[in-house]
Amino acid sequence: MYVPRPEHHFTFGMWTYANAGRDPFGDPVRPLPDLDFHCAAAAKLAELGAYGVNLHDNDLVPIDATAAERDAIARRYAQALADAGLCVPMATTNLFSHPVFKDGAFTSPVPSVRAYALQKAMLGIDLGVQLGAKIYVFWGGREGSEVDAGKDPVDSIKRYRDAFNYLIAYAKDQGYDIKFALEAKPNEPRGHIFLPTTGAMLGFIATLDDPTQCGVNPEVAHETMAGLNFPHAVAQAMDAGKLFHIDLNDQEPGRYDQDFRFGAANLKSSFFLVKLLEDRGYAGMKHFDAHAYRTEDRDGVWDFCRGCMRTYLILQEKVARFNADAEIQGLIADLLADRDQVAGYLAPYSGPQAAALKAHSFDIDALGRRGSRLELLDQLTVELLLGVR
Numbered sequence: 001m002y003v004p005r006p007e008h009h010f011t012f013g014m015w016t017y018a019n020a021g022r023d024p025f026g027d028p029v030r031p032l033p034d035l036d037f038h039c040a041a042a043a044k045l046a047e048l049g050a051y052g053v054n055l056h057d058n059d060l061v062p063i064d065a066t067a068a069e070r071d072a073i074a075r076r077y078a079q080a081l082a083d084a085g086l087c088v089p090m091a092t093t094n095l096f097s098h099p100v101f102k103d104g105a106f107t108s109p110v111p112s113v114r115a116y117a118l119q120k121a122m123l124g125i126d127l128g129v130q131l132g133a134k135i136y137v138f139w140g141g142r143e144g145s146e147v148d149a150g151k152d153p154v155d156s157i158k159r160y161r162d163a164f165n166y167l168i169a170y171a172k173d174q175g176y177d178i179k180f181a182l183e184a185k186p187n188e189p190r191g192h193i194f195l196p197t198t199g200a201m202l203g204f205i206a207t208l209d210d211p212t213q214c215g216v217n218p219e220v221a222h223e224t225m226a227g228l229n230f231p232h233a234v235a236q237a238m239d240a241g242k243l244f245h246i247d248l249n250d251q252e253p254g255r256y257d258q259d260f261r262f263g264a265a266n267l268k269s270s271f272f273l274v275k276l277l278e279d280r281g282y283a284g285m286k287h288f289d290a291h292a293y294r295t296e297d298r299d300g301v302w303d304f305c306r307g308c309m310r311t312y313l314i315l316q317e318k319v320a321r322f323n324a325d326a327e328i329q330g331l332i333a334d335l336l337a338d339r340d341q342v343a344g345y346l347a348p349y350s351g352p353q354a355a356a357l358k359a360h361s362f363d364i365d366a367l368g369r370r371g372s373r374l375e376l377l378d379q380l381t382v383e384l385l386l387g388v389r
Helices: 035-048 067-084 111-130 153-174 198-205 220-225 230-239 267-279 298-324 326-334 339-346 351-359 364-369 374-385
Strands: 010-013 052-056 090-092 135-139 179-183 214-216 286-288
Touching (some): 010 298, 035 298, 111 135, 111 153, 153 179, 153 198, 179 198, 198 214, 220 267, 267 298, 267 374, 298 326, 298 374, 326 374, 339 351
Parallel strands (some): 010 052, 010 286, 052 090, 090 135, 179 214
């Protein structure tokens, strides 16, 4: 029941399974990856039941590679993917690691840096399309500031907008079948990152020349770092028709970006996220943007990958139990008990409907005394998750 299969659309970033366990206070604990490892990893991920691999441009191709080297690497990796039966559903560009981006990429105050960022993004899009990607993610990890005097925030947002308008036009001009997904994060590595939440990204997308080509890629850890409810952010993206991709991991509120295995920290929140995705028929990729603990060797990394997928499938089965539980569903139905009595008042506006609603007398004291049984509903949910229901 909990065995991952390609039809589940589970994917992993190259930077996840290949993470060497380096942190700001410690050296790598696992070998640094090379092309041989990535080619072998494709076969291993296929064995575990994954659907595909996602990558930054420089996860695969060194930043200083020539065009000939780039093409040779891409061909070899594409063959490894084909042999394993995997694909590349999403690609992205690293606009944060190299020192040139130390004060931003698209929002850098230095015009030459902004021009180079556009060049690098175009080449990255070319590589992603070459490998079959249909979604291209942008995470602005350096698009922010620590010193507000160094950047005008209005100018910075305009530069951001100009960059995406340019890249959307480029993708159209090339005839690429690809859309962009923007990923928000409140802080780290910058003290303050522009457009720090999914809601902020949705507002920004509406200002682009062609908003239809852009959606969002919300991440569990990033929204949780800001103390926000991640399923609510995903719901807002769904409501806007903008959930183009999603990053699954886990996170404790108020900490650095931990990128824990999916479900490792907040099982209830993970459950309601899976419920939202499954109940609403999300058909996109379920991408695990997470890292194995620094305690692990490479065998432990494969345990981590297997665990991410297995937890999702276990929670998916719990969702089916929740939806079929008569007592739970009865409590939910009770919350809607008077909907038939007021349905006419909640219909779309008309003059007569508004006049009737204004004239209606509500017994607000009785409504205020009414219990919702949410304590019981929550307890039953917990019992279901704990496996005793």
